[in-house]
Amino acid sequence: MSPTCVNEGGPASLIQLDSTPSLEEEIPLSANALRALTRWRARHGEIFTAVDPIGSFYRIRLTALEANGGRAIAFERLPVPSESRARIEIYQALPEKERFELILQKLTELGVMRIVPFISRRSTTLEERDAVQKKSHRWPEVILRAARQCRRAMLPELFPVMDWDSASYLASSADLRLMLLEKEATWTLKEALSGEHPARSALLVGPEGGFHSSEVEDARNMGFLPVSLGPRILRTETAAIAASAILQYAVGDLG
Numbered sequence: 001m002s003p004t005c006v007n008e009g010g011p012a013s014l015i016q017l018d019s020t021p022s023l024e025e026e027i028p029l030s031a032n033a034l035r036a037l038t039r040w041r042a043r044h045g046e047i048f049t050a051v052d053p054i055g056s057f058y059r060i061r062l063t064a065l066e067a068n069g070g071r072a073i074a075f076e077r078l079p080v081p082s083e084s085r086a087r088i089e090i091y092q093a094l095p096e097k098e099r100f101e102l103i104l105q106k107l108t109e110l111g112v113m114r115i116v117p118f119i120s121r122r123s124t125t126l127e128e129r130d131a132v133q134k135k136s137h138r139w140p141e142v143i144l145r146a147a148r149q150c151r152r153a154m155l156p157e158l159f160p161v162m163d164w165d166s167a168s169y170l171a172s173s174a175d176l177r178l179m180l181l182e183k184e185a186t187w188t189l190k191e192a193l194s195g196e197h198p199a200r201s202a203l204l205v206g207p208e209g210g211f212h213s214s215e216v217e218d219a220r221n222m223g224f225l226p227v228s229l230g231p232r233i234l235r236t237e238t239a240a241i242a243a244s245a246i247l248q249y250a251v252g253d254l255g
């Protein structure tokens, strides 16, 4: 069975309008939009980013929200799409406690579409894993807050913590497959991205102890290119955030 996302993120969280709205006019919301709004835990009076059928993005204010219907006013048309056309997925070896929350928040801001935590062969100790499990109920909330704050139109998908085999397998269907490796990488991330226009990019980020050599070998066999972020050894959360920014700059909408 393939794992499913735990936070109701992804395309179903996109708030779609049935027609192009006139600004400052109240419009009814479709059943589809209402379903998406439940994923955002929306309440009456709150403001969200929605998309119309031709792909223009709007800021909308909810003027009515009931079980059987809702209404909203679009008050601003956004000059550029809120969601990146580049689908960036980060597969992150679980760091200790709060550091993963920082990663969730920052990757959401940077427009990452999917975040998959995994246990690497060199991941944290059992105690640390326990601490992570106790806090994992907070993760969807961290993403939700960040997505609202930075005005995203879609919630990134958060997957449950996986083992290395499941995570690398899930990532291996991406068009561009990269593994952040602080040593032995022949290419830098910059070099690997030159001339690439991938629809879907997957990036593997290792634990504090670095990837295990067997993981590096597995990844190479699955077509992942090991890439370096330059001469300094970054903490895993810095590596994830910096690499997401570089990816979004090179193939997406940051810059």
Ligand code: SAH
Binding pocket: 179, 180, 181, 182, 183, 204, 205, 206, 207, 208, 209, 210, 211, 227, 228, 229, 230, 231, 232, 233, 234, 235, 236, 239
């Ligand atoms: N234990 C290693 C460092 C691991 S850093 C050592 O001390 O040698 C944690 C993770 O961040 C790594 O597994 C890698 O995925 C990523 N990372 C950190 N710095 C990097 C760099 N300069 N280039 C590529 N990846 C890096």
